[in-house]
Amino acid sequence: MPNQPKDNLFALIKSLTKAEKRYFSLYISRQKSSESARYSKLFNLLDKSDHYDEEQIFKKEKSIRRSQLHNLKAHLYNELLTALRLFHGAKNLDIQIREQIDFAKILYNRGLVLQSLKVLDKAKSVARQNSHFILTLEILQFEQAIESRHITRSIKGRAEMLHQESNYILNHVNEVAQLASLALRLYGSYLENGHVTNGKQSRELETFFKNALSNIHFDQESFYGRAYLHQAHCWYYFIQLDFSRYYLHAYKWVKLFSDSPKAKTEEPFLYLKGLHNLVTALFMTGKHDELRKGIEELELFHGSAANYNENLQVQCFIYLYTAKLNYFFLTGRFTKGITIVDEIEQQLNNYRRYIDTHRIMVFYYKIACLYFGAGDSEKAIDYLNKIINLKVGHLRSDLQCVARLLHLIAHYELGNTDILEYLIKSVYRFFAKMENKDAVQEEILKFLKRSLSPKPKDVIESFSELKRKLDTVSKDKFANRSYQYLDISSWLESKIEGVAVEKVIREKFLRRIDVKI
Numbered sequence: 001m002p003n004q005p006k007d008n009l010f011a012l013i014k015s016l017t018k019a020e021k022r023y024f025s026l027y028i029s030r031q032k033s034s035e036s037a038r039y040s041k042l043f044n045l046l047d048k049s050d051h052y053d054e055e056q057i058f059k060k061e062k063s064i065r066r067s068q069l070h071n072l073k074a075h076l077y078n079e080l081l082t083a084l085r086l087f088h089g090a091k092n093l094d095i096q097i098r099e100q101i102d103f104a105k106i107l108y109n110r111g112l113v114l115q116s117l118k119v120l121d122k123a124k125s126v127a128r129q130n131s132h133f134i135l136t137l138e139i140l141q142f143e144q145a146i147e148s149r150h151i152t153r154s155i156k157g158r159a160e161m162l163h164q165e166s167n168y169i170l171n172h173v174n175e176v177a178q179l180a181s182l183a184l185r186l187y188g189s190y191l192e193n194g195h196v197t198n199g200k201q202s203r204e205l206e207t208f209f210k211n212a213l214s215n216i217h218f219d220q221e222s223f224y225g226r227a228y229l230h231q232a233h234c235w236y237y238f239i240q241l242d243f244s245r246y247y248l249h250a251y252k253w254v255k256l257f258s259d260s261p262k263a264k265t266e267e268p269f270l271y272l273k274g275l276h277n278l279v280t281a282l283f284m285t286g287k288h289d290e291l292r293k294g295i296e297e298l299e300l301f302h303g304s305a306a307n308y309n310e311n312l313q314v315q316c317f318i319y320l321y322t323a324k325l326n327y328f329f330l331t332g333r334f335t336k337g338i339t340i341v342d343e344i345e346q347q348l349n350n351y352r353r354y355i356d357t358h359r360i361m362v363f364y365y366k367i368a369c370l371y372f373g374a375g376d377s378e379k380a381i382d383y384l385n386k387i388i389n390l391k392v393g394h395l396r397s398d399l400q401c402v403a404r405l406l407h408l409i410a411h412y413e414l415g416n417t418d419i420l421e422y423l424i425k426s427v428y429r430f431f432a433k434m435e436n437k438d439a440v441q442e443e444i445l446k447f448l449k450r451s452l453s454p455k456p457k458d459v460i461e462s463f464s465e466l467k468r469k470l471d472t473v474s475k476d477k478f479a480n481r482s483y484q485y486l487d488i489s490s491w492l493e494s495k496i497e498g499v500a501v502e503k504v505i506r507e508k509f510l511r512r513i514d515v516k517i
């Protein structure tokens with residue numbers, strides 16, 4: 001979880017944009033009461049503070065008594081949420097629909113039944129057209145309650161029509177909820193274990209996935225149904241290391257938004273998540289031209305994120321800079337990639353309370369790979385140590401394992417043989433604990449252990465032998481997963497040929513695109 005400030009009110013105030021703060025000041029000033037003046041004073045005091053300190057509140061604002069603070073904070077918190085609801089209402093259709101439901105309830109409670117039904121009917125039409133089916137169901141239930149209590153002169157068959165409509169929406173909401181839940185469960189599995197490591201895990205995941213989809217209609221009618229269906233497939237194929245199918249569903253996910261441009265405004269997070277999966281799939285499948293275009297699209301969206309909220313801005317930063325780093329890896333431009341590390345560090349610092357440990361760990365690993373690829377093993381070790389020193393249990397055990405492996409290789413590059421023996425034993429213990437070691441990692445560990453022998457083989461011969469072994473074992477897709485984190489083959493070629501690893505990867509990339517042309 002991100003490191004949020006302990007006080008909820010203080011955290012909420014610190015999350016506000018300048019525009020939101022201006023709006024709240026105007027909102028609270030209109031109330032013109034002694035209470036609103038105290039809200040304003042407390043708000044301004046907390047807004048200017050770097051951290052929450054109650055003693056400083058009493059010291060700087062004498063009008064606030066200790067006995068009042070708890071209630072004052074609670075009321076200010078509610079006033080802030082009310083103001084934010086009003087401020088963002090025009091941008092969020094679901095808020096507008098809920099407002100119409102509230103209006104209908106007010107009219108109904110005043111005895112204006114027909115007016116209430118008229119407002120509900122309009123709200124239901126908007127909700128259904130825009131795939132807000134849970135709100136549609138809430139409206140239908142309200143309509144049914146009114147019809148059961150009053151003679152409304154409804155059209156013939158109104159009760160049966162409402163019954164059929166409710167059943168249809170219930171079935172649809174149930175399917176969408178199942179798909180969203182499936183995608184979340186797959187994501188949780190990936191966070192803990194990463195990709196599948198063997199055939200048994202792959203078959204178990206396949207069985208789980210098929211069973212979860214057994215009651216789902218694949219010809220989903222609604223926007224959300226199709227979006228969550230593609231999201232679930234994306235996670236499934238990504239974990240299964242089937243990147244071609246992963247790309248296919250990510251493409252279809254983003255195309256939903258291309259076909260319905262208004263949805264980007266209504267559901268920016270869902271669109272951004274789809275775009276992130278698409279650029280990740282383009283990286284995994286080596287489509288560099290399309291990846292560059294995807295990054296351009298992310299940059300455009302990042303530029304407009306300020307019109308939404310800070311949470312969206314944070315996600316944009318994460319996805320955009322992850323894609324940029326991946327592009328440097330794919331094209332073999334590690335030294336060039338280092339130029340954006342300061343930007344990443346600055347943003348990580350700015351957004352630290354919003355970014356979870358997993359995302360930070362991924363950035364540290366990718367930055368370490370940048371430095372390693374650029375030939376700076378010392379800096380690579382600095383970032384890998386940040387991962388190793390994190391206390392995160394089994395979170396992304398795959399990434400924790402490969403970080404330790406790269407840590408060993410970086411020390412080997414620096415000739416730190418005096419500590420390699422200890423580190424190798426430590427890594428073996430860690431791999432055993434995480435149960436995450438594959439054949440590629442096993443061969444590298446054996447090689448590094450043999451390199452400490454008093455009578456090592458010729459260095460070039462040793463590297464060539466290791467490469468031959470890895471070329472053989474990596475034909476198994478489960479062992480090949482290690483190559484998703486580190487281009488081990490290119491590192492070995494660089495050692496055999498006596499050139500920089502960056503040059504090897506760059507030349508491979510240039511040969512590949514020349515062949516395609």
